[in-house]
Amino acid sequence: MSVEETVSPNNFIRHIIDEDIKTGKNEGKVATRFPPEPNGYLHIGHAKSICLNFGIAKDYDGTCNLRFDDTNPHKEDEEFVDAIQKDVKWLGFDWGGRLYFASDYFQQLHDYAVELIKNGKAFVCDLGADEVREYRGTLKEPGRESPCRNRTVEENLDLFKRMKEGEFEDGARVLRARIDMASPNINMRDPTLYRIRHGVIHHQTGEKWCIYPMYDYTHPISDALEGVTHSLCTLEFEDHRPLYDWVLDNISIPCHPRQIEFSRLNLQYTIVSKRKLTELVKEGHVDGWDDPRMPTIAGLRRRGFTSRSIRDFCDRIGVTKSDNTVEMGVLENCIREDLNEHAPRRMAVLHPLKVVIENYPEGHPEELDAANHPQDESMGTRKIPFGREIYIDRGDFLEVAPNKKFKRLVSGGEVRLRNAYVIRCNEVIKDNNGDIIELRCTYDPDTLGKNPQGRKIKGVIHWVSVTHAIEAEIRLYDRLFNLPAPESAGKDYKEFINPDSLWTLTQCFIELSMADAKPGEQFQFEREGYFCLDEAHVSGNRPVFNRTVTLRDTWSKKNSM
C-alpha cells in the first residue's frame, strides 16, 4: 500500500528526538503516549495528535501507549472509552496491549502525594474554592499564602488521610503543592493536587476512591511510570511545563519525560472543541457524535472518509507551534485523491427526469459494458442495463443553451449517454404548470463505443434505466457552519450553524449493480461525487447513501462568479 511507503514529513519534534538519539538520551529509546480523557468522541484534531504520537513510535522503532486520562469521573463515561479505542484502531494504529488508565496509578499517585507532604512540599488547605481563587492573585499581582500553608507534616498527613477516608465533604479541603504564591506563572501558585469527590462512580475504579488527583499532578507521574520519553501535548499546556517538571523533580521517581508542545489544529467552517461538539450533540443540532457533518473520527468515517485520507491529511498539515487554521480544501483534496484512485465508478441520478427513446425497440433491453475505473483496468467492468426509458438528471437538460459553452442536452440537440449511445432530444413534454416532466428522444444506434461520423458530440451525461433502477435516498452534506471561523466571530458560535448543512433527496435512482452494496462501501457516482452506503441507516426499504465529497467542479465554479 502506498501509504505505508510514504515517508512522514519531518517536524521540529522529530528534530528534537533525532538530537536526543544522537546524544544518547534515554538510551536511544523513544516512547510516546496518546492520552485522551474519555469525556467525548475523538475528532480530527485528535487525529493530528494520534498520527504524531503513533507515527513517531513507528518510525523510531519505539512504543506509543494509549492512556485514558480519567481523573475526573464527573465528566467521563465508559461509552467514550470504547468509542475512543475503536477510533484509534480504525485510524490504523495499534497500542499493542499497552492500554492504560491514569486511574491504574491512583495508589501510586496517592503514595507520591504522601511523600510530598512528608518533605514539606504539599499541604492540606481548608480554603473554599472561592477563597482559593481570591488568594491566587491576578495575572499581574502576586497571590497570598493560604493560612494553612505552614501546617506541620504530621497534621497534613493526618488530614490527607482523613480526606482519603471520606471524612470531609466535597470541596471542604484540597491537597495543594507548596511552591510559590508570588510566581508570575499562576500554575505555580500552590496548585491543587487532589480534590474530594463523593458519590460518583468512577468508570474504572468504582467507589474505591473519594479523592481524585488533578491533571497537572497526574500527567507527569503517569508519563514517568510508563517510561515515556517524549510527552507531546498542545500549546495551552506550555505554561504547565514548569509544574510538570516540578512534580517529577520533587518526588522519588527515576524517570523524567520531556514535555513538548505543538499547536492544535483548527479547520475552517467547523469547530474542533470537545466541549462545543458535546453541546451540538446534547442540544440536538446534529444527529449524534457520528453525524456525517461532525468533524469527529466517527462522523468522518460515516461520511465516507477513509482512514488513509485522514492520515494523509495529518501528514500534509504538519506539526509546528504556530497558530493555524487549515482550509477545508486540504481535507477534501485528501479524500478526493484517495477515492479517485480506489472508488469504483457507478451511475446514479439524483434529480430524475424521464427520457423516452422513441426509436429504441420496446421490450428489448440490452446489457452494456462499463469500466469500473477509466484509468485502472484491474478494477474490471460491469454490465449495465439499457432500455427504452431512462432517467437523466434534470440539471443536464435545458430547453435553450444559456451560452455556447453549455455542453449538456438541449432541445433539438445531441448528447452522449455515458457508456452508451448518443441521443437527440426531439420533444419536451410539460405538465399543466409548464414544468418539464418528460423528454422524447431518439438514439443513434451506431454510436456505441464510437463517435458518430461528421459531427462532434461535446457533452456526456449519466443516466439509469427506468425499469432496472433502484430507488435510493441520498444525503448531501455541506459545511456545518457558514463562517470560516465560527468560534472567533465574537458571538455565540451556534449562531453560525449552517441551516442547509443537510439535504435529503428521497427519489434518487441508482444503477442495478449496487443492489448488494455493503454498508460503508464507497463509489464514485460519475459527474456527481463520492458516495458511500450509510453504515447504519436504511430509510424504509431504500438504501441510504451519504455524499462524502463532490467532484472538483471548475466549470460551475467559474460560472458562478
Next chain:
RNA sequence: UGGGGUGUCGCCAAGCGGUAAGGCACGGGGUUUUGAUCUCCGCAUGCGCAGGUUCGAAUCCUGCCACCCCAGCCA
C-alpha cells in the same frame, strides 16, 4: 517590562549565515465517452516592522508592532 508563546505566498509549511522547498488554493495550455482524472506551465527580488553585525541575513544582535494562551477543586 505579569508570565508563556507565535509571526515565511490566499491557507498550511520547509528553511538553522551562502543568496526563498513542497502541498492545497488560484490562473492558463493539452488529453479525455465523468465540465472528473491525468498532464504541462505560471504563481514571495520577498520572509511582521525598523535599525545594526557581516563579503553575504528569513536565519545573528537591538528595538518596536501584531496575534494567541494563562487567574477550574476541568483536561
